[in-house]
Amino acid sequence: MTDAVVIVLREVLEAMLLICMLMASSTAMGYRFRWMGLALLFGVFGATAYALRLEQISMAFEGFGQEIVNSTLLIAIAVMLAAHNYLAVKQLYNPRYKVPYGLFLLVFVGTVSMAMTREGAEIYLYGYSYGVLAGNMSAVFSGGAIGVGIGLSIGTFFYYALKSLARNKRLVTCCVVSLILAAGMMGQAALYLSQADLMPSQGALWDTSNVFAESSLMGELLHAAIGYEASPSLTQVLLYLGSVLTSLAAMFAAWFLYRKPESGEVGEAR
Amino acid sequence: MASIRLFLTFTLIAIIVLVSFLSSLRGYRESMSEAETLFDMQLQEHAKLLSLISPSTNTSGAAKLLEELVLPQQSDLELSAESLIAYQVFDDQGRLVMRSVVAPSAAMSPLEVGYSDRNFSGYRWRVLVVHNPDAQRWVMAAQRVDVRYELAESVILEAVIPTVLSIPLAALLIWFIVGYGLRPIEQLAQAVRSREVSDLSAVRLDNVPRELTPLTLSTNDLLRRLQSSFNREKRFAADAAHELRTPISILKVQVHNLLEEMAAPSASLQELQLSIDAMGHLVEQILVLNRMSPDQYMVQFQPVDLYKLAQEVISSEYEPILEREQHFDLEGGSATIRGDGTALRSLISNLVANASKYSPVHARIRMRIAQRGTRVSLLVEDSGPGIPLDYRERVFDRFYRLDGDRHASGVGGSGLGLAIVKHIVEMHGADISLSSSKELGGLCVSIQFDAVQNKQDHKGRLS
Amino acid sequence: MKMNGNLTTGRSFFARALQVLLLTLLCSAAWAQIPVFEIEIREHLFFPAEFEIPANQKVKLIIYNRDATPEEFESYELNREKVIVGNSQGVVFIGPLKPGEYPFFGEFNLKTALGKIIVK
Known part of the structure; x- marks a missing residue:
């Protein structure tokens, strides 16, 4: 049962941090949660389709379909999150600007449904193979429920913590969270690419598994929150930093373009 | 939210x-x-x-x-x-x-x-x-x-x-218990929301929880202050009008004397006399309006035959109609409602005066009083210019006059007539609506009262 | 069981181009010289559960899943994660690695599907 808890919790937590950040951000942007329905619908559909078509996907690209699809999804999410940061900063510095609903939907629904496709497929496969096929339904059910419960609870607190901030601070905090999440995704994408030998793989730069083992609860939490890896390779670190810089550049560009001319020296939080 | x-x-x-x-x-x-x-x-x-x-x-x-x-x-x-x-x-x-x-x-x-x-x-x-x-x-x-x-x-x-x-069971219980715990807030909101516009009395709730007591107290305090300033404002208008009556009467007498003393009547003095009359009318109307406002009037309802009342009012105020050579019909029969004689008299007189004032010379005016089932309807129609659809709500506002002071008819008025009518209608729990008269082409004012049982067919004519 | 035959024909131009580009740019080691190791999953067990690979060298790992149920080959130490559908196989590149022990597991059957790679 603990396996089910760990597997489900890891995926749910990763998705919840992203979803709750975007929910808080959408309240700051002045939109209600209708987009969530669409995102959940697409996410569930995507996850099911991915899980059911996994065999074909795996065989594609010379057996590296999974790695290609996963890294594509991860990179796309990271790009969407950078776009989110751009829009958020634009709205922050330009009070009369409101993100157009179509663009808002594209970024928010796109991000959440792609994240859910990846995370959901894993839960689906696990539940199906270990629960249904191997007949461990009660263990998978209770473990899954505990994992989902803990993940949703942490997400609830995360959301209300963000919500308690004043609008502008909330928007900035969401940008910081989104920047870190995106960097974690890029780090993971690097793993998939080197696993498929599409990127050079080198030895680990450092090893902190004796501080926080990746399999420990703390390691899982850190992995979900900041994309923690105990022994990352050079490419991973480079992509991680690259993503941070891209997001920062997007935010800086928005700030540069939309700050008020007469108040050039305003700090980011104002 | x-x-x-x-x-x-x-x-x-x-x-x-x-x-x-x-x-x-x-x-x-x-x-x-x-x-x-x-x-x-x-x-x-x-x-x-x-x-x-x-x-x-x-x-x-x-x-x-x-x-x-x-x-x-x-x-x-x-x-x-x-x-x-x-x-x-x-x-x-x-x-x-x-x-x-x-x-x-x-x-x-x-x-x-x-x-x-x-x-x-x-x-x-x-x-x-x-x-x-x-x-x-x-x-x-x-x-x-x-x-x-x-x-x-x-x-x-x-x-x-x-x-x-x-x-899931715990979640359901929490949902209901939290809802139950928050009910006093809901009740307070409901108590504030459901009161009449003019009701400024204190909010009374049983078992107000400690957390809500300050809110209830300050709400009531606010209401009390609002009520007293409201009263002050209302009294001020009435007092001012009342105080103006005496000087205006004196003015009237003085102008009259002045006219008598002068050998040749001066045109501007006559203008002055007219203006003083208009001012007197305005002050009277303000007093009536204040007396007739629903929250002010000490209501003493008695059965009133609307038809008989209309006959009385018209015969006493027939002069302006004659002057303008207008044609007036009173149709219908005896219809009894519960109401206040003075207020209803004022209502009919205002309606008749309005119809006459804003219709051209030789116009037709028709008043029809009839009982239909449990309702008594009072209709006043004229062949004047009527009121465009967009203005029909606003004419009930105090001091609102169509086209400002430069009314097409060229007559002066207080702009309070229809406001008084509305007050009296509300006081009687009746409904008023404005439309275009199908037969006469002008304005049609329709007022619907609740009837008192007694029914008698009667047809009269006054011209 | 060799997988080369029909799969090479299905290879996408994009993947190949990307691969060639990256390979020529970044790794001078020839593609053909990468040592290949094979493991099997049967009844939610790894066979062999322990094996050795050379240190400081990239290695190609072919995992055959003989069970009907899918399995996820995963290792925190190797930083690898791949789902292998029932009755199929998957390829994972690992390394270059320092000498040591690198445990791996099947995430869908954590109690039994356990193994480790010994790098020498």
């Missing part, structure tokens, strides 16, 4: 879920490791026991099967068959002396004392190796990992599942 109820419900459920799930997860882990220890002890006891039994040294070459010696047929043990422990006994030379049916003939583990996990016979096993130097025996006892795990889990899950299943 942020909702207190949702916030409390979600965070409370989240806390309960975190606490109960983490503790049951911990309990599960503890129990599982406890079960592991138990299974290991079981292995140990079996191995020890076996190391003490010293079968005759294997000379024939083939290892003996333990079950044949000790255990009954396997079919009797169908249920526990999977959980059976596999044994192997080796001598010091590493030769297999004895084994159980489920054990392979190759060594399950290297000859190293202690526990280890090994894959063989298509399963993963927990293997314990024990060495008895006295008997020169190596004993290996093994249990399938998956079977151990499933056995332990099936027992321990029984304790975890109720916790998981109880969460």
Whole structure:
């Protein structure tokens, strides 16, 4: 049962941090949660389709379909999150600007449904193979429920913590969270690419598994929150930093373009 | 909008879920490791026991099967068959002396004392190796990992599942309890929301919780201050109008005297006289309006025959109609309503004056009073210019005059006539509507009163 | 069981181009010289559960899943994660690695599907 808890919790937590950040951000942007329905619908559909078509996907690209699809999804999410940061900063510095609903939907629904496709497929496969096929339904059910419960609870607190901030601070905090999440995704994408030998793989730069083992609860939490890896390779670190810089550049560009001319020296939080 | 109820419900459920799930997860882990220890002890006891039994040294070459010696047929043990422990006994030379049916003939583990996990016979096993130097025996006892795990889990899950299943119930209870706890707020909001516009009396609630008392008190304080300033404002208008009456009457007399004294009547003096008359009318109208406002008027309702009242009013105020050579009809019959004679008189007089004033010379005006079922309707129609659709709501406002002061008819007015009419209509719980007259082409004012039973057909005509 | 035959034909131009580009740019080691190791999953067990690979060298690992159920080959130490559908196989590149022990597991059957790679 603990396996089910760990597997489900890891995926749910990763998705919840992203979803709750975007929910808080959408309240700051002045939109209600209708987009969530669409995102959940697409996410569930995507996850099911991915899980059911996994065999074909795996065989594609010379057996590296999974790695290609996963890294594509991860990179796309990271790009969407950078776009989110751009829009958020634009709205922050330009009070009369409101993100157009179509663009808002594209970024928010796109991000959440792609994240859910990846995370959901894993839960689906696990539940199906270990629960249904191997007949461990009660263990998978209770473990899954505990994992989902803990993940949703942490997400609830995360959301209300963000919500308690004043609008502008909330928007900035969401940008910081989104920047870190995106960097974690890029780090993971690097793993998939080197696993498929599409990127050079080198030895680990450092090893902190004796501080926080990746399999420990703390390691899982850190992995979900900041994309923690105990022994990352050079490419991973480079992509991680690259993503941070891209997001920062997007935010800086928005700030540069939309700050008020007469108040050039305003700090980011104002 | 942020909702207190949702916030409390979600965070409370989240806390309960975190606490109960983490503790049951911990309990599960503890129990599982406890079960592991138990299974290991079981292995140990079996191995020890076996190391003490010293079968005759294997000379024939083939290892003996333990079950044949000790255990009954396997079919009797169908249920526990999977959980059976596999044994192997080796001598010091590493030769297999004895084994159980489920054990392979190759060594399950290297000859190293202690526990280890090994894959063989298509399963993963927990293997314990024990060495008895006295008997020169190596004993290996093994249990399938998956079977151990499933056995332990099936027992321990029984304790975890109720916790998981109880969460939806807890969530439902929390939702209702939070809703119940927040009900005083809802009640206070309801009490404030449901009152009449003009009702500024204090909000009274039973059992106001301590947290809401300051809010209730300050709301009531606010209402009280609003009420007193409202009263002051109203009294001021009435007082001012009342105080203006005397000087205006004096003015009237003085102008009259002045006109008498002058040999040739001065045009501007006549203008002055007209203006003073208009001012007097305005002040009278303000007084009437104040007296007729629904929250001010001391209502004393009596049965009133609207038709008879109309006859009286028209005969006493027929002069302007005659002056303008207008044609006036009163149709209908006796219709009794409950109301206040003075107020209704004022209502009819205002309507007639309006119709006459704003219709051209030679216009037709018709008043119709009829009882239809439980309703009495009072209709005033004219052949004047009417009121465009967009302005029909606004003409009831105080001091609102169509086209400002430059009315097309070129007549002066206070702009209070219809406001007074509206007040009186509201006071009687009647409905008023403005439309275009189909027959006469001008304005049609329609007022619907509740009737008093008595019914009498009567037709009269006045021209 | 060799997978080269029909799969090479299905290879996408994009993947190949990307691969060639990256390979020529970044790794001078020839593609053909990468050592290949194979493991099997049967009854939720790894066979072999322990094996050795050379240190400081990239290695190609082919995992055959003989079970009907999917399995996820995963290792925190190797930083690898791949789902292998029932009755199929998957390829994972690992390394170059320092000498040591690198445990791996099948995430869908954590109690039994355990193994480790010994790098020498």
